[in-house]
Amino acid sequence: MSYSEDRSVWFAGQGLWQHVPVTEWADWSWQLKNRLTKLEDLERYMVLTPEERAGVLLAGSKLAMSITPYFFNLIDRQNPNCPIRLQMIPRAGEGQLHVEEMLDSLGEDEHSPVPGLVHRYPDRVLFLVTDRCASYCRYCTRSRLVSNAQDYNFHPEYEQGLRYIESHPEIRDVLLSGGDPLLLSDRKLDHLLGRLRAIKHVEFIRIGSRIPVFLPQRITPELCEVFKKHGPVWMSIHVNHPREATAELKDACERLSFAGVPLGNQSVLLKGVNDDDEIMKALVHRLLRMRVRPYYLYQMDLITGGSHFKVDVRKGMEIIQALRGHTTGYSVPQYVIDAPGGGGKVPINPDYVEKITDDEVVFKNYEGRTFRYPLTATPVQASGEAEQRPAKLHVELHG
Ligand SMILES: *Cc1c(COP(=O)(O)O)cnc(C)c1O
Numbered sequence: 424m425s426y427s428e429d430r431s432v433w434f435a436g437q438g439l440w441q442h443v444p445v446t447e448w449a450d451w452s453w454q455l456k457n458r459l460t461k462l463e464d465l466e467r468y469m470v471l472t473p474e475e476r477a478g479v480l481l482a483g484s485k486l487a488m489s490i491t492p493y494f495f496n497l498i499d500r501q502n503p504n505c506p507i508r509l510q511m512i513p514r515a516g517e518g519q520l521h522v523e524e525m526l527d528s529l530g531e532d533e534h535s536p537v538p539g540l541v542h543r544y545p546d547r548v549l550f551l552v553t554d555r556c557a558s559y560c561r562y563c564t565r566s567r568l569v570s571n572a573q574d575y576n577f578h579p580e581y582e583q584g585l586r587y588i589e590s591h592p593e594i595r596d597v598l599l600s601g602g603d604p605l606l607l608s609d610r611k612l613d614h615l616l617g618r619l620r621a622i623k624h625v626e627f628i629r630i631g632s633r634i635p636v637f638l639p640q641r642i643t644p645e646l647c648e649v650f651k652k653h654g655p656v657w658m659s660i661h662v663n664h665p666r667e668a669t670a671e672l673k674d675a676c677e678r679l680s681f682a683g684v685p686l687g688n689q690s691v692l693l694k695g696v697n698d699d700d701e702i703m704k705a706l707v708h709r710l711l712r713m714r715v716r717p718y719y720l721y722q723m724d725l726i727t728g729g730s731h732f733k734v735d736v737r738k739g740m741e742i743i744q745a746l747r748g749h750t751t752g753y754s755v756p757q758y759v760i761d762a763p764g765g766g767g768k769v770p771i772n773p774d775y776v777e778k779i780t781d782d783e784v785v786f787k788n789y790e791g792r793t794f795r796y797p798l799t800a801t802p803v804q805a806s807g808e809a810e811q812r813p814a815k816l817h818v819e820l821h822g
């Protein structure tokens with residue numbers, strides 16, 4: 424059955440780790456301790472393709488490999504094209520560099536007034552509070568610093584970042600990211616959120632995290648209390664494929680929601696993973712059922728060794744076109760390219776407008792039919808001339 428037909432929410436369970444007591448399985452520190460990080464860890468459970476084998480051996484010098492047991496269970500070990508497998512298991516393609524690619528493709532380091540803080544937009548900052556994640560995505564935009572495999576020596580230091588935010592009253596929005604902020608202890612998060620809340624001009628706090636997807640066990644009642652205490656805290660999770668939308672993720676999202684955390688989702692458009700209209704539709708439908716509003720769909724950044732994931736921008740536009748109008752408006756993310764070199768996120772939209780003049784705008788609807796909207800305001804003349812009036816205001820031209 425295809426993902427679009429199968430509407431059931433799948434419980435991942437313990438899979439390969441049936442022998443582990445359920446209390447350990449449900450403990451996030453057990454999951455972290457038992458991550459698969461080495462070639463032999465993978466080869467205990469699956470046969471790698473030659474490309475994967477070469478990729479794993481290369482990974483240590485690029486972006487470390489790490490997969491939580493929970494997330495590893497989502498991999499179809501018989502299928503080299505499994506969308507989870509493609510995201511998690513390195514391939515030899517990571518070693519192929521291209522001239523368009525950059526270590527810091529978004530020019531974040533240039534917009535960084537203090538280490539770990541990116542101040543690109545007028546009123547908000549990106550605060551990188553850790554360089555670690557529960558698992559590593561092979562297409563990670565911050566692979567230069569995440570996992571520290573490239574000796575980037577990023578040492579998150581909150582004090583400088585907090586002082587910068589405190590002394591810049593124009594900052595009203597702080598986005599905690601990394602790495603994954605939810606790898607910090609409850610105590611550290613409580614402290615960090617408390618410090619941010621104490622800054623009068625900071626009115627919006629959000630966290631970008633893939634932990635609910637990699638490690639739903641981390642979303643404990645204690646953590647939810649921290650969010651309640653310092654709320655509203657918004658969160659963007661990162662789900663790319665409907666297979667990731669398990670019952671475990673749904674429960675984690677529910678716990679967050681009930682703690683008052685509004686949830687959004689960011690996906691990266693990835694070749695062989697989600698560059699497909701039906702897959703994307705199934706994903707956004709599942710997200711809505713989990714109380715998650717699709718927020719951004721990203722064109723992949725020009726990271727080094729990422730070309731095997733690259734999708735044509737026209738495909739991204741086609742996916743948006745296949746959603747808009749055809750399904751719930753809430754489920755349609757904004758497709759963006761984060762401008763290489765550091766121009767910020769720019770919306771890329773399908774072209775609905777055919778023509779715009781001083782008199783009218785001519786545009787297509789979701790079915791491809793053409794409509795016009797007059798920009799003029801022509802007074803209706805004295806009686807008897809009513810026939811001058813267009814029969815309908817929104818005149819359909821053809822279609
Ligand atoms: C993405 C991003 C933000 C947040 O952008 P929104 O469009 O408000 O979600 C802020 N700062 C930086 C540097 C970013 O990359």
Ligand code: SF4
Pocket residue numbers: 555556558559560562563564565566569601602603632633661
């Ligand atoms: S979770 Fe985010 S920061 Fe971490 S490896 Fe994946 S994309 Fe990069």
